[in-house]
Amino acid sequence: MTDRGFAAPKYYGVKEDLRRLALEAGPEASLPTERALAVRYGTSRTTIRQAIAELVAEGVLHRTQGKGTFVAREHRAYVRQRTSFTDDARAQGLGISSIILGIDHPEADEHLAGQLRVVPGTGLTRVERVRLIDEEPLAHEVAHLPGTLTDLGRILEQDGSLYAALASHYGRRVAEVEDTVETAIAGPADAGLLAIETGSPLLLIHRLGLDESGSPVEWTRSVFRGDRFRFFARTYR
Amino acid sequence: MTDRGFAAPKYYGVKEDLRRLALEAGPEASLPTERALAVRYGTSRTTIRQAIAELVAEGVLHRTQGKGTFVAREHRAYVRQRTSFTDDARAQGLGISSIILGIDHPEADEHLAGQLRVVPGTGLTRVERVRLIDEEPLAHEVAHLPGTLTDLGRILEQDGSLYAALASHYGRRVAEVEDTVETAIAGPADAGLLAIETGSPLLLIHRLGLDESGSPVEWTRSVFRGDRFRFFARTYR
């Protein structure tokens, strides 16, 4: 019931062989150069690159122009949605930090107004961050909050947790969250921010945070590196 | 704060242009052949294929050998985890069905025994299915249930819902589920079952279903087509 028989192009054989080699060699081991592999497998460099490209997309390998191709570290962060990203990661003993790319105060467009249940044109606060785990990029996140929260930047300097800042300084407690999780593919912008390759798989998560009364407190779009992150949810029926 | 400036290889320009064309042309419109596009853009077929490959991975296009390349239908199914897959999809008015690939009764290995909290070697029931939505493959799912449920195959013929069958025929109600969601890349086996291309992004979901007393009722591994599925979760804090 396991083998259903599929055609096996040459690059696929190379790919599975390289996967095996990578597992044996262990994290951060360097692979032979593409040109050397082409010779070893008696194939063209193009074919080698196709095999490597898929393994990179799967998170088995990573490569850097000028340096070489390496076995990736298995390094997934589980982040429960039950509490905030910051709290969860800390509870797991992970070194977590953020880079704030910008905070500004746009007006709500049609879509955001609908999500946050405000009138279009209402002042919002937008926080764009890159979330790091053990100093390495994990996610790119853009949060929208209703209202013009002018001191938010300074507050976040102290404690990276947006939820903690909202609760302690603005009296807004997130009591319920709705998450939508889907796949996405990294474009050049995502790839640059997250230090991954164009074409790598991402988890795209939209979150609506609500307070005790069911009023929207945040609407956030996040892209997480697919090779470093798992989403965890517990639901009672 | 939007344009951060990234190098733009030729294939990327072609890719974004094709994306725009695809949106304009609408679902199921056919694109020119790769050879024709190569001429139109004054580039090689290889470059065209790289652009198309990424759009296929993103779910914007799909292609079939011998037929051509087409604009994909936007056709995502939201499935809440709150209830069962079957119930949710029906509530959304989607035509859902399953193909049962096999039902057998293996013994629990180390890992399954741990998840289902039984002694290794305990008899289990394994149900392997392809879930269809509007007659098209959406997911490949392998469920493990504790105990040897010999009539399950016949019961599932009547009503596709595993949860309903467990409740009505075996008195096992799923009261709580824990889901882990991560990305994966389709290999040839997944690609064949789901009618997608090797390398397409998938959502890999592991679910542990528990009854009222917290005892495991199912442990399931599912792969969903990334271009057709969104995972939805609501959590109270």
Place this chain on the structure above:
DNA sequence: TCAATAGATTGGCTTAGACCAATCTGGGGA
């Protein structure tokens, strides 16, 4: 000793061409 630089190395992108495999199409035969 240390910094700057030139060259070698390695992955990134592109070309031009070839053959294979799946599909479609149109004509010929029953």
Place this chain on the structure above:
DNA sequence: TCCCCAGATTGGTCTAAGCCAATCTATTGA
């Protein structure tokens, strides 16, 4: 009229080769 098959079409895989861009290394020179 209908079916089947040969040929054309289209995407799938692979080759051989070249140049570019990022990185590393070893030499040179202050």
